[in-house]
Amino acid sequence: MPVGKRICALRVNGELREVAVEGTATLLEVLRYELGLTGSKQGCDEGDCGACTVLIDGRPALACLSLAVTLEGREITTIEGLAGPKGLHPVQDAFDEHGAAQCGFCTPGMIMSAKALLDRDPEATADEVRTALAGNLCRCTGYVKIIDAVRAAGARMKREQSERSPREPSSGGDA
Numbered sequence: 001m002p003v004g005k006r007i008c009a010l011r012v013n014g015e016l017r018e019v020a021v022e023g024t025a026t027l028l029e030v031l032r033y034e035l036g037l038t039g040s041k042q043g044c045d046e047g048d049c050g051a052c053t054v055l056i057d058g059r060p061a062l063a064c065l066s067l068a069v070t071l072e073g074r075e076i077t078t079i080e081g082l083a084g085p086k087g088l089h090p091v092q093d094a095f096d097e098h099g100a101a102q103c104g105f106c107t108p109g110m111i112m113s114a115k116a117l118l119d120r121d122p123e124a125t126a127d128e129v130r131t132a133l134a135g136n137l138c139r140c141t142g143y144v145k146i147i148d149a150v151r152a153a154g155a156r157m158k159r160e161q162s163e164r165s166p167r168e169p170s171s172g173g174d175a
């Protein structure tokens with residue numbers, strides 16, 4: 001192993017990935033240049049644009065500001081990990097359906113921030129969506145379609161949640 005590197009075991013999108021990294025390597029560098037996961041974008045590389053947003057233990061985090069060696073044992077999710085056997089994640093579908101991606105550079109980070117919000121609250125209001133996405137900058141869309149897409153995805157997630165767990169019949173007698 002090259003001098004100055006150490007093996008780091010990262011759990012990325014549900015898989016354990018061992019990589020030789022320097023102590024100063026950011027998660028973004030490891031994802032893009034060691035693991036070939038280029039969905040997380042390298043925009044400003046200094047915490048300003050949100051293009052590199054991933055989830056760490058379900059919460060949005062800037063991969064350009066996170067040191068890879070500090071993340072062993074944490075659950076890292078990137079845009080590549082969102083689609084499932086049934087297809088794209090509802091947020092991905094909604095971005096497509098609502099024309100919420102133009103050049104697409106901000107889109108992976110936007111989608112990761114939106115997913116974290118909707119996992120907590122699929123009924124988030126437009127203001128709550130704006131707040132959750134405040135760290136994700138977009139040069140193209142004007143944000144309106146993005147907010148519409150996130151709210152539509154939330155409605156679908158809520159619907160799918162209720163279909164999966166229909167309300168238990170009341171155990172009490174009739175009043």
Ligand code: FES
Nearest residue numbers: 043044045050064
């Ligand atoms: S690339 Fe990480 S915030 Fe811009």
Ligand code: FES
Nearest residue numbers: 102103138139140
């Ligand atoms: S779609 Fe181009 S930066 Fe957002």
